[in-house]
Amino acid sequence: MFAHALALVTALLLVGHGPDRAWAGAPTDQLKAQIDRTVKILEDPELKKPGRQRDRRTAVRQVANEIFDFSETAKRSLARHWAARSQAEREEFVQLFGDLLERSYISKIELYGGEKIKFVGETTEPDGAIVRTRLVTRQDTEIPIDYRMHARGDKWLVYDVLIEGVSLISNYRTQFNKIITTSSYQELVKKMKSKQEEFIQEEKRTSQR
């Protein structure tokens, strides 16, 4: 009887506290599932056909939206300038930041050509996890890529990516801070918007060809 009560209490505690050490492995599993999905999309011969680049990119972005916490990444990148923003400004910024990441990374991911991803380890803490992976290129060079994740409900979401130990957030934080302190937040938003428009124009031109 006592043992049952104890088991119940432990189970309740675990539920109450959300993911913790007892569920170690969950971040890796969830990340792996999404990476496998992405690789499948990229290797899909149907989507590789010319003219379907847009569909392919949308599909990748959808997966990315599920595993990445773009709003957290945007918030941390803006750092102390985030607090001064209104709700509407924050929403707009998260959207622009998502577009920026899509421009710079999702378009690169299309160059994918059979590189392998090795999962080498995971560190779980009460309020976060680091999943360590290695990207093995075709030349057999290993590039360490670490994902920093945090739990939102029962889902683990990535908020920072470290390539060769260099953090994505740190990179953007320095750049944003520089632009905001030397000119203004409005200037930053203007810059990001015009870059995005350029990109859309460019994309239209290539798809018309």
Added chain:
Amino acid sequence: MDRTRVNIAVGIFVILGVVALGYLSVQLGQVSFLGSRGYAVTVDFPSVGGLKAGSAVEIAGVEIGRVESIGLADYQARVTLRVRSGIKLQEDAIASIKTKGLIGEKYIRISPGGSDKIIQPNGRIREVEAPVDFEELLSKYIFGKV
């Protein structure tokens, strides 16, 4: 009578010299013997590559503290920083090990975050960036191609 005066003068000079020497060694050795001021924060790095106890901790190029000690914890480098009191570090601040110039000394750069949560004394900075190992990078991208 005259002799005693000379003796006293020489004595004072010797004492002054010793005091100056002591001051100099404390300054150069960066010893804080009035007890350490500020609060301690720990950071775990995968590697510290050349960082030493006494290295500077900077925000925007301004020194806000020093590295107090470096130890090993679970095969990672655990660095204890002594941060000036009055400097608040947010929970999402990032600590990176940087090099002054191309081949200069190593220091820790903290880029302040935007979180409302402040790291308490004896707390930990979770977000870190290890120093980039240029030799390793070079060999990877120069010799990596077979």
